[in-house]
Structures are given as C-alpha cells and as structure tokens.
Amino acid sequence: MSRAMHRIAAVSFGVLALLTVWLTFQQVVAGSTYADDPRNLRALPDPDDSRRGIITTADGVVIAEDRDGIRTYPEGSSYLHVVGYVTADASAGLESTRASDLRPLDDGSITSWLITLFGGSLEPPEVRLTLVDRIQRVASAALDRHTGAVIALDPATGAVLAYASSPTSDPNELISGDLTVSEFRDDPAALDRVAFRLLPSGSTFKTLVAAAALEEGIRPDTILEDRAEFLAPGAGQPITNITGGTCTGGDEITLREALAVSCNTVFAGLAVDMGGLVINDIAQRAGFNSVLAFELGAAISSIPTAEELDADLGALAQTGLGERDLRVTPLQMAVLTAAFGNQGEMMNPYLVDSVLTRDGSTLKRTEPESLGRLIDPAVAADLVSMMVDVVTDGTGRAASRPDMDVAGKTGTAEGAGGPHSWFLALAPADNPTIAVVVVIEGEGTGGTVAAPIVAQILNAWFG
Amino acid sequence: MSERTEAALLLAATLLVGVGTAVVTLTNDEGITIDAYVAASAFLASFGGLLFALKTWASRATRLLLPPVALLTALGLIEVFRLDRDLGRLQRYWLLLAAAIAIGVLRLLHGRGVEVLRRFRYLFLAAAFGFLLSPLLPSGLPIGGATINGSRLWIRLELGQRTLSFQPGEAAKVLLVIFFASYLADRRRGLAEMPRSIGPIRLPEPRQLLPILLAFGVSFAVLVYQRDLGASVLLFGVFVVLLYVATDRPAYLIAGGMLISSGASAAQNVFPHIQGRVDAWLHPFDNFSGTGFQIAQGIFALGDAGLFGTGLGAGAPYLIPAAATDYIFVALVEETGLAGGFAIITAFGLLFAVGFGIAIRSGDTFRSLLALGLTVTLALQMTLILGGVLRLMPLTGITLPFVSYGGSSLLANFGIVALLARISHEERA
Numbered sequence: 075m076s077r078a079m080h081r082i083a084a085v086s087f088g089v090l091a092l093l094t095v096w097l098t099f100q101q102v103v104a105g106s107t108y109a110d111d112p113r114n115l116r117a118l119p120d121p122d123d124s125r126r127g128i129i130t131t132a133d134g135v136v137i138a139e140d141r142d143g144i145r146t147y148p149e150g151s152s153y154l155h156v157v158g159y160v161t162a163d164a165s166a167g168l169e170s171t172r173a174s175d176l177r178p179l180d181d182g183s184i185t186s187w188l189i190t191l192f193g194g195s196l197e198p199p200e201v202r203l204t205l206v207d208r209i210q211r212v213a214s215a216a217l218d219r220h221t222g223a224v225i226a227l228d229p230a231t232g233a234v235l236a237y238a239s240s241p242t243s244d245p246n247e248l249i250s251g252d253l254t255v256s257e258f259r260d261d262p263a264a265l266d267r268v269a270f271r272l273l274p275s276g277s278t279f280k281t282l283v284a285a286a287a288l289e290e291g292i293r294p295d296t297i298l299e300d301r302a303e304f305l306a307p308g309a310g311q312p313i314t315n316i317t318g319g320t321c322t323g324g325d326e327i328t329l330r331e332a333l334a335v336s337c338n339t340v341f342a343g344l345a346v347d348m349g350g351l352v353i354n355d356i357a358q359r360a361g362f363n364s365v366l367a368f369e370l371g372a373a374i375s376s377i378p379t380a381e382e383l384d385a386d387l388g389a390l391a392q393t394g395l396g397e398r399d400l401r402v403t404p405l406q407m408a409v410l411t412a413a414f415g416n417q418g419e420m421m422n423p424y425l426v427d428s429v430l431t432r433d434g435s436t437l438k439r440t441e442p443e444s445l446g447r448l449i450d451p452a453v454a455a456d457l458v459s460m461m462v463d464v465v466t467d468g469t470g471r472a473a474s475r476p477d478m479d480v481a482g483k484t485g486t487a488e489g490a491g492g493p494h495s496w497f498l499a500l501a502p503a504d505n506p507t508i509a510v511v512v513v514i515e516g517e518g519t520g521g522t523v524a525a526p527i528v529a530q531i532l533n534a535w536f537g
Numbered sequence: 538m539s540e541r542t543e544a545a546l547l548l549a550a551t552l553l554v555g556v557g558t559a560v561v562t563l564t565n566d567e568g569i570t571i572d573a574y575v576a577a578s579a580f581l582a583s584f585g586g587l588l589f590a591l592k593t594w595a596s597r598a599t600r601l602l603l604p605p606v607a608l609l610t611a612l613g614l615i616e617v618f619r620l621d622r623d624l625g626r627l628q629r630y631w632l633l634l635a636a637a638i639a640i641g642v643l644r645l646l647h648g649r650g651v652e653v654l655r656r657f658r659y660l661f662l663a664a665a666f667g668f669l670l671s672p673l674l675p676s677g678l679p680i681g682g683a684t685i686n687g688s689r690l691w692i693r694l695e696l697g698q699r700t701l702s703f704q705p706g707e708a709a710k711v712l713l714v715i716f717f718a719s720y721l722a723d724r725r726r727g728l729a730e731m732p733r734s735i736g737p738i739r740l741p742e743p744r745q746l747l748p749i750l751l752a753f754g755v756s757f758a759v760l761v762y763q764r765d766l767g768a769s770v771l772l773f774g775v776f777v778v779l780l781y782v783a784t785d786r787p788a789y790l791i792a793g794g795m796l797i798s799s800g801a802s803a804a805q806n807v808f809p810h811i812q813g814r815v816d817a818w819l820h821p822f823d824n825f826s827g828t829g830f831q832i833a834q835g836i837f838a839l840g841d842a843g844l845f846g847t848g849l850g851a852g853a854p855y856l857i858p859a860a861a862t863d864y865i866f867v868a869l870v871e872e873t874g875l876a877g878g879f880a881i882i883t884a885f886g887l888l889f890a891v892g893f894g895i896a897i898r899s900g901d902t903f904r905s906l907l908a909l910g911l912t913v914t915l916a917l918q919m920t921l922i923l924g925g926v927l928r929l930m931p932l933t934g935i936t937l938p939f940v941s942y943g944g945s946s947l948l949a950n951f952g953i954v955a956l957l958a959r960i961s962h963e964e965r966a
Binding site: 100103111 | 837838843889
C-alpha cells in the first residue's frame with residue numbers, strides 16, 4: 075500500500091510540475107498571439123483610463139484626437155475607411171487594429187516607470203500614417219457625389235499615400251450619438267471600396283496580358299495582326315473593337331500601339347494564343363486568388379483556374395480584356411501597378427508609418443515588406459514605356475502632364491448601372507514616386523471619367 | 538515548524554487579506570474602506586479559532602497544514618471581493634462558518650478518534666446519496682433544486698427575501714471518501730486476490746467487482762441527471778485511486794481509466810453540451826461569441842498577465858464569465874502574474890505533500906486510506922479546474938479548493954483539513 079501511495083504522490087507532483095510549465099507556456103503564447111486580436115477587449119483602453127493617442131498624416135494633419143475626453147475626427151468623413159472609429163462598445167479601422175498602440179504608455183509596468191525616471195512622456199502615443207493629407211483631401215473631394223475609390227501607393231515601399239472610398243460618412247455623428255453603431259455599420263457608406271469592392275477590371279487587365287506576352291518573347295514593337303473581329307475557337311460571339319473596324323485602320327499593329335488604343339481583338343487573341351496556364355499564372359503571381367496581408371483586411375481578387383480558362387476559349391478571350399469571371403479590388407490593381415513602377419517587385423501596402431511618443435521618439439516603425447517579384451525589371455521597363463504611350467497617344471490622354479511622362483492604362487468594365495471607369499497610373503514614368511488607381515462605378519469610360527481624377531491627384535502630389 | 542512560526546505565517550496571511558483588500562479598493566479610487574478591516578478580522582477569527590482548536594484537540598497534528606490553506610484562502614478572499622463586492626462579503630461569512638465546522642469536527646473526534654467514522658459508514662453513504670439527489674427536488678418549495686449554468690446541482694433555500702444556493706455535491710464528496718476508505722480498508726484483501734483469469738488477464742471474483750461498477754454507475758448518473766462533468770470525474774477518479782492503493786493492483790487503475798475514457802466518449806456523443814465543451818477546448822476562437830467565449834477570454838487574460846500581473850484591481854478579469862468560481866485562478870494570474878500563479882501552485886504542492894505524508898506515515902489502513910483519499914480529492918479537483926482553464930483538458934465546472942467563491946466548497950474543504958489534522962494527530966500519538 076505504501077508503494078502505491080508513493081506512486082500516487084509522485085504522479086501528483088508530476089502534474090503540478092506540468093501545470094507550472096504549461097501556465098508559463100500559455101502565458102507566453104497568449105501574450106504574443108492575441109495581444110492585438112480585435113476581439114480582445116483588454117487591448118482596448120482601460121475603462122479607468124480611456125485616453126487614446128492621436129492619429130496624424132505624414133504631413134502632420136491630426137485626423138483623430140481626444141477633445142475633452144471625446145474622440146473627435148477633425149477631418150470628418152474623409153478618412154473614415156482608414157481610421158474607422160471607436161465608441162464604448164464598437165471599433166473599426168485603425169482605431170481597432172491599433173488600439174494597443176494608442177493606449178497610454180503608463181501601464182504600471184517597470185518599463186513605463188523607467189521612462190518617467192528618465193523624463194520621458196507617458197502621454198498616449200501618436201500613430202503616424204503614410205497617408206498624405208494634401209492628396210487625400212483632393213481624392214475625397216474628387217470622389218464626392220460619385221461611387222468609387224482612389225488609392226495611391228509609393229511604388230518603392232508600398233506605403234499608402236491616399237485611400238478614399240465614396241460614398242462615405244462622418245464618424246463624429248456616431249460618436250455624438252446621432253447614429254447608432256448598427257445604423258452606421260449597415261449603411262452602404264461603411265463599405266470600404268478600396269479593399270473590399272470586387273469589380274471586373276476591364277481593360278486595365280491588359281497590362282498583365284501584355285506583361286505575359288513580353289515574358290513570352292514578344293517585343294513592344296513586334297507586329298501583330300490587326301483584326302476587326304476575333305472569334306475564339308468554339309465561342310459564339312466574336313470580339314470586336316470600339317472603333318467598329320480594326321484598331322489602326324490597317325491590318326498590322328504593334329503590341330505598343332495595341333496597348334495604347336486598348337485594342338480588344340489583339341489582347342483577346344494574345345490571351346487565347348498564350349493559353350489559360352499563362353494568363354492564370356501571371357494573375358496569381360500578382361496576388362489573385364490569395365489573401366493579401368493588409369492591415370484592414372481585403373477581399374480576394376479572383377481569376378478562374380487554368381483548366382477552367384482553357385475549357386472555354388471564348389471566356390479566355392474575354393478574360394484577356396478583363397471581363398467575364400475576373401473580379402478585382404482597387405487595392406489589388408494598385409499593388410500590381412506599383413510593381414510595374416518598382417522594377418517588377420511587389421510591395422505589401424501599409425498604412426502606418428510609425429508609432430511615436432508625444433515627445434517625438436519612435437516606438438516602432440513599419441519596415442517595407444516585399445511580396446515577391448511579379449515580372450523581371452526588363453519586362454517592367456518595356457511595359458511602363460508602353461503605358462507611357464497610352465497617356466501620350468492613346469486612351470489616357472486626360473491624365474497627361476506637361477512636365478513629365480505619365481504611364482497609365484484605362485479600363486472600362488461592364489456594370490449593371492453603366493460602365494465602371496478605371497485608370498491605373500505611374501508618375502514620373504522614368505522613376506515613379508506614385509502609383510494611382512481610380513475607379514468610378516457606373517458612369518462611363520476610363521479615359522473620360524477616371525483619368526481626369528488621376529490628373530488631379532498627380533497635380534496635388536507634384537504641386 | 539514551531540507553533541510560533543505557524544502563528545506568524547497565519548498573521549502574515551491575515552495582513553495579506555487586509556492589504557490586498559485595501560489595494561483593490563484603492564485601485565478603484567474608493568480609498569481604504571471598512572472592507573479591509575472586516576475581511577482581515579473574519580480571516581483572523583477563522584484561522585485563530587482553528588489554531589486554537591488544533592492546539593486543544595489535536596495538539597500533535599502537523600503544523601504544516603494550516604499555512605498553505607491560509608495563503609490560498611487569503612488570495613481567494615481578496616480576488617472574489619475584487620470581482621464581486623457582494624460575493625466577497627458573503628465569502629467571509631462562509632469562511633467563518635467553514636472554520637466553525639472544522640472546529641466542530643475536531644471537537645467531535647476528540648477522544649473518539651477518526652475510527653468512530655467507520656461505524657457510521659453506511660449512514661454516510663446514504664447521506665451522500667441524499668445530498669447528490671437533493672438538487673432533483675422540484676423547484677418552488679422553500680427548499681428546492683435549482684438549475685444554474687445548465688447544471689442541476691444546487692439546492693436553493695428561501696429565507697424570506699433572501700435565497701441561499703448550496704451545492705450539496707461538495708458535502709457528498711467528503712462523505713463518500715470516508716465511506717470508500719472504510720469500505721476498502723475492510724475489503725482490500727478480497728479485492729486484491731485475483732483467482733480467475735482470462736488468458737493472461739487476471740480477474741478478481743466477479744462479485745468483488747460490483748462496488749467499482751456501482752461507483753461508476755453513480756458517477757455516471759450524476760453526470761446524466763445533474764450534468765456535472767467535474768463532480769462525476771472527481772468522484773470516480775478518487776474511488777479508482779483508492780481502490781488501486783488499497784489493493785496494490787494497477788489493473789484497477791487501468792480498468793478505471795478505460796471506464797472513464799469510454800464513459801467520456803459515450804457522454805460526448807450523447808450530450809451536446811459535452812461535445813460543445815470539447816470543441817471549445819480545442820478551437821475556442823471558432824465559436825468565439827458562443828461556447829468558446831469563456832475560454833477565449835481566459836486566454837486573453839493570461840496573455841495580459843506578464844510576470845507580475847496588472848496589479849490587484851487593475852486588470853479586467855471581470856470580462857471572463859464565472860471568473861469568481863471556475864476562472865478564479867486565471868483572474869488571479871491576470872492580476873498577480875506568473876509569480877502569483879506559481880505561488881498558488883506551490884501552496885497546493887505543499888498542502889499535497891503534507892497530505893500524502895500523513896497518509897504514508899499513518900500505520901492504520903483506514904486512516905491511511907482516508908488521508909490519501911482526502912488529499913487526492915483536493916489534488917484531482919485542482920488538476921481538473923487548472924487543467925481546464927489552462928487548456929490541458931476540456932473545462933469541467935468545478936471549484937478551485939479554498940480559492941473559488943462557493944460556500945459549500947469552502948465548508949467541505951475545511952472539513953477535509955480538519956480530518957487531515959485529526960489523522961495527523963493520531964498518527965503521532
């Protein structure tokens with residue numbers, strides 16, 4: 075009996091030792107994994123100290139701050155889809171994802187005691203965005219009374235320079251209690267059309283088809299057949315051009331010319347010739363069909379599989395024009411446009427540049443992160459030079475500037491209430507400092523509706 | 538340990554109760570309230586009384602028993618008050634009552650010895666059954682059963698405007714251990730003989746197996762009718778361990794383990810709420826707003842704790858459902874950190890060491906089995922609830938001895954302390 079009792083005692087102490095180790099392990103794992111989980115109310119401010127830090131733009135404009143203990147958004151509706159809001163029981167946007175960064179630094183820890191000891195400030199920190207207010211302001215104004223989105227990125231880093239979605243609403247109305255959280259959330263204005271609106275890309279997708287063609291050895295000056303219509307094998311309806319006839323009037327066209335005038339028959343033919351595998355591959359490399367690790371989350375842009383494309387060549391031809399089952403977010407198009415301007419390397423878009431103490435020292439800074447290579451630098455250079463022709467000689471003239479070359483691509487996608495107007499742009503073309511994507515829903519062609527808005531954004535950026 | 542050291546440790550725990558309660562009210566900007574003095578006084582009265590009773594009626598009992606119990610009770614008293622002021626104040630009365638019961642037990646056994654309990658073993662068994670079944674009394678009577686949190690294991694006493702809930706299963710647990718120990722002390726030779734065999738497997742006489750099957754049946758019935766997974770596993774686990782120790786036959790452990798696992802898998806298939814607990818254990822974030830909510834909140838709390846915690850009163854343990862009962866350990870870890878967690882586990886370790894020591898050194902089979910059974914009851918109960926909240930196993934709703942809020946739990950566990958002290962006293966006679 076004594077031996078059995080010793081054994082039971084030994085097992086009990088084994089269990090105690092296991093619990094000790096397991097407690098430590100759980101604390102470490104839970105601490106690192108769930109500290110920023112939006113469902114973790116402990117990341118929200120302590121009810122005893124509800125002070126939150128300020129949120130500012132890269133050019134120093136305050137877009138969220140506490141005024142007499144009330145969370146206030148001085149820029150109103152302009153930053154809703156980025157910054158979101160915070161109330162006693164709901165939060166969205168960066169106010170939610172950055173809740174822990176916005177907390178007062180005085181958390182009773184040894185670290186905060188050390189900070190005060192050396193004269194540092196324990197005021198809630200400043201979250202500084204990559205967004206530039208002078209562009210954001212123009213983007214929001216340009217979208218007013220339209221339905222659509224504007225996003226601008228720094229091609230070299232992926233830093234978001236402007237991020238606007240319309241319609242929008244004023245978070246101050248939620249804070250003041252004029253609207254309830256559910257009224258606010260269920261309003262169409264709550265939809266972030268940059269990251270969550272899926273639309274057919276229209277002809278902007280031709281940039282990716284052109285990139286694939288360049289990778290296959292076709293040169294910008296390679297002469298292709300200029301046809302009035304293209305009928306894919308097995309397809310019922312032939313594809314035609316906007317002109318009604320051929321794109322040049324003759325029967326020969328270079329790839330460069332074809333992109334400039336957005337020649338449908340040429341790109342439908344290229345898509346069918348290269349096949350579903352090539353088209354699907356370049357789109358998937360650009361991030362289609364996969365989750366983008368974006369701070370605010372993002373819908374997944376989608377393209378059918380290679381097998382599905384090859385099984386229906388009529389659909390493949392239309393996919394080459396950015397129609398049929400292709401669905402993209404403006405954010406996705408901005409990532410690949412920026413990659414063209416960054417020698418083919420895709421950068422992960424980010425919104426927060428840094429978190430700073432109120433006396434200016436940096437607590438953390440976002441490091442640019444590569445998403446991998448989309449295309450070779452040589453292919454990217456050829457593609458950008460072709461996109462310059464779109465703006466100088468083609469469908470995108472409305473985005474041109476006297477002081478520099480702008481690279482661009484128009485898109486006009488079928489929509490239920492009228493065509494969706496797209497424009498992708500990079501400027502200056504020889505060393506881009508900004509990539510812009512504009513989409514306006516249901517109002518007309520890319521060259522006439524979206525391109526002028528791009529021109530306004532570029533004006534604001536270059537002054 | 539000298540008597541003087543023991544007294545000093547109890548005074549230190551009293552100081553902890555007073556200061557801890559004051560810290561809670563100070564953190565909440567209420568200043569130092571009367572609560573700090575009342576809590577410390579109730580604590581001092583309880584443990585002072587116990588100390589005096591031990592000195593008078595069990596003078597040779599080990600001095601190592603009370604200090605770890607005092608530490609655990611002190612931490613519980615502070616944290617329950619921190620989570621719910623009313624429960625915290627109520628817990629002080631329960632503590633006084635629990636100490637009074639423990640003192641009463643010591644007084645009753647004085648001169649008669651623990652041996653006297655053997656005479657009443659069938660009375661205890663009947664009482665235990667009565668206790669276990671009493672929550673099934675219809676609700677609405679002045680004394681009636683009540684369903685709380687989906688489990689019917691409460692008795693509700695209507696006293697004018699006030700109602701008092703009581704979990705009779707806690708008392709049943711102590712009575713059953715006394716019965717088991719007494720029964721096995723008589724029958725252990727028969728149970729240890731294994732005259733029959735099927736191939737290499739040796740078996741005792743079939744009629745000897747009846748009690749173990751009966752115990753399993755009762756445990757399972759507790760589970761079925763009262764939906765109390767924790768008590769069910771606890772009762773059966775303690776019985777199997779005692780059976781093994783009494784007979785020195787590991788076969789009983791193996792058979793018991795097999796019965797538990799087959800019972801568990803059957804229960805999981807039959808009862809959706811048990812399946813829900815398993816899912817919540819494995820994937821708490823899949824059903825965050827439903828079954829996984831409590832466990833997920835517990836994880837958040839552990840993540841926020843760090844080495845020394847947020848400080849008493851400064852964390853957010855009130856976000857966890859049932860923080861004062863099931864999740865008291867996590868609540869304490871959130872506010873006192875890994876250090877506090879280690880302190881609690883170490884205090885339990887000391888208590889178990891003392892309990893096992895009493896069991897092993899006791900020359901008499903009954904006393905030895907009783908001490909072991911009582912210690913294993915505490916150890917298993919602690920393992921079930923700590924393993925549950927730390928996600929080593931599915932969560933079973935059971936109290937953390939001495940720490941959780943709960944009058945019945947406190948009463949039963951102080952009864953255990955009194956019995957252990959008495960056995961310790963007799964063993965050194």
